[in-house]
Amino acid sequence: MLLSAERLTKTYGMRVLLDQVCFYVERGDKIGVIGLNGAGKSTLLRLLAGVEEPDEGTVRLDPNVRLEYLPQNPVFxxxxxxxxxxxxxxxxxxxxxxxxxxxxxLNQLGVVHFNQDVSELSGGERRRVALAAVLVRPSDILILDEPTNHLDNDMVNWLEDYLKTWKGALVMVTHDRYFLERIVKRMVEVEDGRLFTYEGNYDKYLQQKAARLESEKASERKRQAILRREYQWVMQGPTARGTKSRERLERYEALKSQTGPVEKNTMELSARSSRLGKKTVELRQVGKCFGERTVLREFDCMLLRDDRIGIVGANGSGKSTLLNLIAGELLPDSGEIEVGETVRIGYFRQEVPDMDGDIRVIDYVKEIGNRIETPSGMLTASQLLEQFLFPAEVQWSPICKLSGGEKRRLYLLAVLAAAPNVLLLDEPTNDLDIQTLAVLEDYLDSFPGAVVTVSHDRYFLDRVVRRVFAVEADGRVKGYPGGYTEYLQTRRAEERSKVEKVPSPEKKPERSAPRKLKFSYKEQREFETIDADIAALEAQLAQVTAAQTAQATDYVALQELQTKQGELEAALEEKMERWVYLNDLADQIAKQ
Known part of the structure; x- marks a missing residue:
């Protein structure tokens, strides 16, 4: 056994997150940890990684075992x-x-400025650097907390392939259901301070949990039936009971004191939107640039009243920019955007806006309205919060006491409660638990307006969208029918077609004698000058790095210098690979 945790207990204030739980990791384990936001998933991982101490219990790591941990918010x-x-x-x-x-x-994760100071990185870039660090270091156990957050779709596909072939043990908290389906072999659910273990992947977990809940209900029905019979016996008069056993009375009292399975509140959202007229949002030949970089080029789109559009593309390609243009928070540099008079946009941004941590949760919702009309009737702020799985004791707590996922769920409530008829969702699956995601997906099924979402969650895209817009590197946007899987199949077919169309070089007649290796004229000249070329590139890179320090307060100049640095690093990487090839060839020529 690589790691064992015995009888762990962890509380925060009056809230018991983990209550006498046990957890084991053996060689080759692939474990997915799930549960509601705030249930204690990240706390469990911190305890296993030794970053935090339990109130009670012990965590034992084999002294010869190396462990690497990816936190949700790394600090450098x-x-x-x-x-x-x-x-x-x-x-x-x-x-x-x-x-x-x-x-x-790092290149696979879209981090190309290897010499950049980590203090200058964005939150997403820090997470990708931290992920690279845990993957590079030799380890026997990987503990990953939401590893797919801030990755684009191609990065998520790459990480999935990487973790499939990972030979060590893996423990991860993730909402990515394709990861849970394709990688993990055991599921652990954190619920009410306890851990429930299910053998198999996400599909097996759904089956086994349904069976467990049904078994609990059946046991409770049986208990109630016995209790009714015992109650009838107890209520008979003393004459009828005679001298019947005291044990039976005690059994009745014991049955009466038992509690059955607690009926869980489930999040139920009724689609709420205002009337949407015939005219929605139309983009005509829209272009947007930042400096010399074009992020959107000649984009046309007519948003249909019940559209379900998914936007994909590399990080920094312009996906969020497109949402900001639709929302009117950015103006296009070319083209025009026309928005219908009845359009009411609800924008669920990637980053939760600043919330006053001292405000109580219920007061935050009351700012939307004390009574909110829904298709199922008028709801008070408290009732609406209960629908979003905020029990009464949490509603009167300050926002600062909420977990990151709970704050995101509260923000989602605020967006949906405002009754939009066009929903813009920027990475809606980040930090939301699987139950909330499933309910959001059901909500979008019945939502009568249009939905445009940027997401790296492949399952979510397959579940929700009916067409995909891919933002390309040159700023052009290409449309594909269907969900993410259909888009990926079409794109791969396009790439294969391009390869097949490349004419293969003519085959030269075979020679009777083996041909000796030698440099071509161009290779010989390149071999003679490549060391000087590399030195020159390294000198230019040093100059650009020094210039960035000098221009630290000039944003425009800094952007240009960072672009230049990326180009020089790519050129240097290419030149180094060429240096290895030429030197290998020189060695082979010398050995002939």
């Missing part, structure tokens, strides 16, 4: 470059072996 001190942060803590032998892999993984 200033003064280190990206590459230094990823390789931090490795000895010289491991560092030399890991550096090439580190560069490869």
């Amino acid at each position: 001190p200033a003064g280190r470059t990206v590459l230094e942060q990823v390789l931090l803590g490795l000895n010289e032998a491991d560092r030399s072996l890991a550096e090439y892999e580190a560069r490869t993984i």
Whole structure:
């Protein structure tokens, strides 16, 4: 056994998150941890990783086992470059072996400025650097808290393939149901301070949980039936009972004191929207640039009244920019956007807006209205909160006491309660638990207006959208019918078609004698000058890095310098690969 946790208890204030729970990790385990926001999933991972101490119980890690942990919000001190942060803590032998892999993984995760100071990174970039660090370092157990957050769709696909082939043990909290379906072999659900374990993947978990709940209900029905019979016996007069056993009376009291399974509140949302006229939102030849970079080029779109559109693309490609243009928070540089008079936009942003932590949860909702009309009738702020799984004791707590996922759920409530008829969702699945996601998906099924969503959650896109817009690197947007799986199949077919159309070089007649290797004229000249070329690129890169420090307060100049740095690093990487090829070829020529 690699890791064992015995009788763990953890409380925060009066709230018991984990109550005498046990958890084990064996070699080769792939474990998915799920549960409602605020149930204690991240707390469990912190205890297993040794980042936090339990109030009671013990966590034992085999002394020969190496463990790496990815927190939800990594914090890096200033003064280190990206590459230094990823390789931090490795000895010289491991560092030399890991550096090439580190560069490869960082490139896969869209982090190309290896010499950038980590203090300058955005929150999403910090998470990707932290993810690269745990993947690069030698380990026997990976503990990952929401590893897919802030990854684009291609990165998520790459990470899934990586973790499928990972030979060590894996414990991860994730809402990505394709990860849970395709990678994990055991599911652990955190609920009411307890852990429920299910063997198998997400599909098996759904089957086994349904069976467990049905079994609990059947046991409760049987208990109630016995209780009714015992009650009838107890209520008979003393004459009828005679001298019947005292044990039976005690059994009745014991049955009466038992509690059955608690009926869980489930989140139920009634689709609420205002009337949407014939005219919705139309974009005609819309273009948007930031400096010299074009993020959107000549984009046309007529939003249908019941549209379900998913937007995909690399990080930084312009997906959120497109939502901001539709919402009117950005103006296009070219083209025009026309919005119908009846359009009422609800915008669920990727980042939760600042909330006053001292305001009580119920007061935050009352700012929308004390009584809110829904298709099922008028609801008070308190009733609406209960529908969103905020019990009475939480409603009167200050917002600062909520977990990150609970704050996001509260923000979702505020957006939906305002009765929009066009919903813009920017990464809605980040930090939301699976139960909330399933309810949101059901809500969108009955939502009478249009939905446009940016998401890296492949399951969510397959479940909700009917067409996909892919934002390309040059700012053009290409449309695909269907959900994410259909888009991915079409895109791969397009890529195969391009490869097949490339004419293969003519086959040269075979020679009777083997042909000796030698440099071509161009290769010979390149071999002679490549060391100087690499030195020149490294000097330019150093100059650009120094210029960034000097221009730290000039945003426009800094953007240009960072773009230049990326180009130089890519050129240097290409030149280094060419250097390896030419030197290998020179060695083979010398050995002939």
